[in-house]
Amino acid sequence: MINENILGIVAGTLTSLSMLPQLIKVIREKNASDLSWVMILVLILGLSLWVWYGFLKNELPIIFSNAFAVLVNVCLFICYFMYKNK
Template identity: 90%
Template structure:
């Protein structure tokens, strides 16, 4: 039987890593023309609520994976506003 914490950590890690290729692409190309800042903001809020939930329930896999995802998406959100003028060209 798989340990619940290991399952949670693996699932959280994969979910959190899912946005890294998008962030890397945006940083390399300095182009955010295909991104929706509203979607990113809603995702950040939802992930932040998961972090809060994790703290309330003392669930480290939820806290760590979602906190990392918040960090990646905040970086993507910042890049959106840094590079949005490049999308208009």
């Protein structure tokens, strides 16, 4: 029998990892013109609600992976406006 928490942690690690290359690319190239700030904002809102959902259901893998995703996307959002005019 698979442990649900371990499954959640592996799933969360993979979906979290998959976001990093974009952030690294944007920071390296100092260019975020391919991103849409509206999309990032919608995503941050959605991810924050997932964190809330995780708290209500008391599920740590959901809380951690979505909180990490909020962090990455807040960084992307900041980068977007920092590098916008370059």
